[in-house]
Amino acid sequence: MAKIKILHIIKSLGRGGAEMLLPETLKLHDKSKFEFHYIYFLPWKDQMRDAIIEAGGNVVCFEAKNNVQLLLQAAKVIRYCKDHHIDLMHCHLPWAGFLGRWVHARTNIPMLYTEHNMQERYHKITKILNKYSFNQQSLALGVSEDVSNSIKNNIDPTIPVKTLLNGVNTSSFVRKPGEDAVRIEFEIPKDALVFGNVAVFRFQKRLVEWLRVFAEIESKNSNVYGIIVGAGPLEHEIKEELKQLGLEEKVFFPGLQTEVKPYFEAMDVFMMSSSFEGLPIALLEAMSMECAVVSTNAGGIKEVVGNNEDGLLCDVERWEELATLSQILIDNPQKLNKFKQAARKRVVEAFSLQRMVEELESYYYEEVGTKLQGDGVTS
Numbered sequence: 430m431a432k433i434k435i436l437h438i439i440k441s442l443g444r445g446g447a448e449m450l451l452p453e454t455l456k457l458h459d460k461s462k463f464e465f466h467y468i469y470f471l472p473w474k475d476q477m478r479d480a481i482i483e484a485g486g487n488v489v490c491f492e493a494k495n496n497v498q499l500l501l502q503a504a505k506v507i508r509y510c511k512d513h514h515i516d517l518m519h520c521h522l523p524w525a526g527f528l529g530r531w532v533h534a535r536t537n538i539p540m541l542y543t544e545h546n547m548q549e550r551y552h553k554i555t556k557i558l559n560k561y562s563f564n565q566q567s568l569a570l571g572v573s574e575d576v577s578n579s580i581k582n583n584i585d586p587t588i589p590v591k592t593l594l595n596g597v598n599t600s601s602f603v604r605k606p607g608e609d610a611v612r613i614e615f616e617i618p619k620d621a622l623v624f625g626n627v628a629v630f631r632f633q634k635r636l637v638e639w640l641r642v643f644a645e646i647e648s649k650n651s652n653v654y655g656i657i658v659g660a661g662p663l664e665h666e667i668k669e670e671l672k673q674l675g676l677e678e679k680v681f682f683p684g685l686q687t688e689v690k691p692y693f694e695a696m697d698v699f700m701m702s703s704s705f706e707g708l709p710i711a712l713l714e715a716m717s718m719e720c721a722v723v724s725t726n727a728g729g730i731k732e733v734v735g736n737n738e739d740g741l742l743c744d745v746e747r748w749e750e751l752a753t754l755s756q757i758l759i760d761n762p763q764k765l766n767k768f769k770q771a772a773r774k775r776v777v778e779a780f781s782l783q784r785m786v787e788e789l790e791s792y793y794y795e796e797v798g799t800k801l802q803g804d805g806v807t808s
Contacts, residue, residue, distance in 0.1 A: 432460075432461075432462060432463055432464040433462060433463050433464070433516050433517065433793060433794075433797050434463075434464045434465075434466065434513060434514055434515050434516045434517075435463055435464070435465050435466065435515075435516065435517050435518075435519055435793060436466045436467070436468065436509070436510065436513075436515045436517070436518045436519070437451060437465065437466070437467045437468070437518075437519050437520075437521065438467075438468050438469075438506070438518055438519070438520045438521070438525045438528060438529050439451070439467070439468075439469050439520070439521040439522065439525050440469065440470055440471060440499065440522055440524050440525050441469055441470065441471040441474035441475075442467070442469045442471075442474060442475045442476065442477040442478045442481070442488075443471070443474035443475070443476055443477070443629075443685075444476045444477065444629075444659070444685055444686070444687065445629055446545065446595070446707075446709055446710035446711065447521045447522055447543070447545050447710075448476075448477045448521075449477060449710050450595065450710060451467065451477060451481055451486075452477055452480035452481045452483075452484050452486070453597075453598050453601075453782055454782065454785065454786050454789065455481060455484040455485060455486050456484045456598070457598070457782060457783055457786045458786055458790065459790065460485055462790075463790070463793070464487075465485070465486045465487065466486070466487045466488075466489075466509075466513060466515065467481055467486050467487065467488045467489070468488075468489055468490075468491060468506060468509065469488070469490055469491075470490065470491055470492065470493040470498075470499045470502065470525075471490075471492075471493070472490050472492050475490070476685065476687050477687075480687070487513075489509065491505050491506070496524045499524050499525075499528060500524070500527060500528055500531070502528065503528055503531050503532055503535075506528065506532050507532055507535060507536055510532065510536055510538055511536075515538060516538070516539075516797050517538065517539045517540070517541065517793055517796055517797050518532065518533065518538055518539070518540040518541070519540075519541045519542075519543070519793075520540060520541070520542045520543070520566075521542075521543050521545065522543075522545060522546075523551065523555050523558070523559055524555075526542045526544075526559070526562075526566070527558055527559075527562055529542065529566065530542075530562045530563075530565035530566050531565075533565055533566055533567075534565050539567045539796040539797060540566040540567050540568075541566070541567060541568050541569075541570060541792060541793075541796060542566050542568070542569050542570070543569075543570045543571075543572065543593070544569060544570065544571050544572065544576050544577075544580060544707070545572050545576070545707040545708075546576065546705075546707045547575065547576060547579045547705055547707070547728060548579045548580060548582075548583040548584065549579060549583065549705075550633065550705050556583070559584065560583070560584050563580075563584050563586045563588070564586055564587050564588050566588060567588065567796050568588060568589050568590075568591065568792065568796060569586065569588060569589070569590045569591070570590075570591055570592070570593045570792070571590060571591070571592050571593070571707075572592075572593065572594065572595045572707045572708040572729060573592065573594065573595075573707055573708040573728060573729030573732050574592050574729075574732060575707075575728045575729055575732065576592075576707050576708070576728070576729065577590050577591070577592045591792075593785065593788055593789065593792075594708060594729075594732075594779075594780060594785065595707075595708045595709075595710055595713060595729075595780065595785065596713070596780050596781050596782035596783070596784060596785030596786075597710065597713035597714050597716075597717045597776060597780055597781070597782055598717075598781075598782045599717045599773075599776060599777050599780075599781050599782070601690075602690060602693070602714050602717035602718050603717070603718070604693070604694060604718050604719045605694065608691065608694040609694075609695075610691055610694075611656070611683075611691050611692055611694065611695035612695050615654070615656070615681045617654045617695065618652065620652065621652045621653065621654050622650070622652065622653045622654075622697050622698065622759060623653070623654050623655070623656060623695050623696050623697050623698070624643060624646070624653065624654070624655045624656075624696070624697070624698045624699075624700045624723075624755065625655065625656040625657065625658070625692065625693070625695070625696035625698070625699055625700070625715075625720070626639060626656075626657050626658070626659075626699065626700060626701060626711075627657075627658040627659055627689055627692065627693075627711040627714070627715070628657070628658075628659045628661075628701075628711065629659055629660070629661040630659055630660055630661025630662060630663045630664045630667055631661050631662065631663060632663060632704075633703055633704050633705050633706070634701075634702070634703055635702040635703060635704055635748065636657060636663070636667045636702070637663075637666065637667055637670045638702045638748050639657070639700065639701075639702045640655075640667070640670050640671055640674055640676060640680065641670075641674070641749075642700070642702060642748065642749065642751045642752045642755070643655050643676065643679075643680060643700075644674045644676060645749075645752040646752050646755050646756065646759070647676070647679055649756065650756075650759055653679070653759070654679055654680070654681070655676070655679060655680035655681065656680070656681050656682075656683065656692055656695060656696060657680065657681075657682055658682075658683055658684075658685075658686050658689055658692050659684075659685060659686075660684055660685040668682065689711075689714065690714075690718065693714060693715055693718035693720060694718065696715065696718075696720045697720065697721065697765065697769075698720060698721045698722075698723055698755065698758060698765075699711075699712065699715035699716070699720040699721070699722050699723075699724075700722075700723045700724065700751060700755065701722075701723075701724035701725060701727075701730065702724075702725055702748045702751060703724070703725055703727040703728075703730070703745075704725070704727060704745055705727050705728050705745070706727040706728035706729055706730055707728055707729055708728070708729030708730075708732065708733065709729070709730065712724070712730060712733060712734075713733065713776055713780050715772070716733070716734075716739075716740075716772035716773060716775060716776045716780075717772075717773060717776045717777070718773075719769040719770065719772060719773045720769065720772060721740060721758060721765055721768035721769045721772060722734050722739065722740030722741070722768065722772055723740065723741050723742075723751055723754045723755050723758070724740065724741075724742055724743075724751075725742065725743055725744065725745045725748055725751070726742040726743065726744060726745065727745050730742070733775070733776075733779075733780065734772075734775070735775075738771065739768070739771045739772055739774075739775040740768055740771070740772060741754040741757065741758070741768070742754075
């Protein structure tokens with residue numbers, strides 16, 4: 430039986446949540462039945478490229494400097510689909526979605542679209558284009574119930590919208606006792622409590638507010654440190670706040686990292702101050718690595734973390750309370766350890782990447798089978 434050829438289309442292969450999932454899911458896909466191709470458009474954001482190639486994917490970049498140029502690559506994408514006999518497209522995030530719908534309309538190749546964010550949070554132009562074009566695809570997948578409901582409430586599509594929860598490779602993201610390389614690098618004492626985050630430096634992550642929360646925690650606890658892994662458009666603003674708060678010797682910025690597990694090894698608490706989220710991959714990775722969670726209840730976070738069960742949550746608008754919640758764990762090491770174990774248990778039981786891949790493959794089979802039946806081909 431010929432392999433089913435899947436083409437993933439995504440704007441970049443930087444270290445965002447959607448991008449990081451691509452090599453991780455590829456490692457678990459049944460490559461005796463599927464062949465995977467990947468098209469991206471921003472050549473300067475390619476941190477996941479080598480990992481995808483190493484996992485067996487075929488990767489090509491059709492360079493585009495902006496969103497308009499991205500859409501103008503449609504002819505190249507159509508040619509690629511024809512040359513490589515692509516059976517199904519899987520697009521991620523809005524602008525890749527717009528392009529994929531254009532290609533779908535001209536080729537009739539089935540298209541799945543994964544939505545990672547809430548519609549309410551998109552730019553007005555993005556929301557208009559999404560609403561206008563959304564039905565020009567086969568199936569939409571929301572990464573959380575909040576995201577799926579946001580699609581239904583704001584777009585009211587006629588195509589199916591289903592929820593496919595993000596997952597993490599719990600066999601790979603496992604804490605190894607005694608791994609102190611990051612603490613040694615930043616001269617963090619072994620007995621210190623480390624608060625961390627892994628994020629793209631965008632406004633919704635509220636990393637300026639994160640630093641203010643940490644400053645409140647540090648004012649009462651001298652033996653705490655912070656690590657924020659990532660980069661992004663607000664990096665200058667965030668580092669200026671770091672200086673204003675006098676935290677240069679307490680919070681460290683290792684920059685954009687392809688391999689993040691050593692940084693999770695160094696963290697005791699994964700603290701998120703986000704104003705909105707889909708279902709953040711970094712959160713699942715941190716939980717799998719036995720980091721206790723203190724977070725706002727933004728978007729899909731509350732679908733993962735049960736307050737006072739798997740971590741501690743506060744309302745998005747009351748992000749200052751993160752300091753109080755963190756103090757609870759500082760004052761009670763037994764509770765801290767309890768939430769570390771609960772985080773790992775929750776992810777293993779409900780958010781394994783294997784479960785996600787199996788569901789995704791079932792959707793691939795379903796959509797390709799529907800296309801073959803529509804073309805009058807039967808097995």
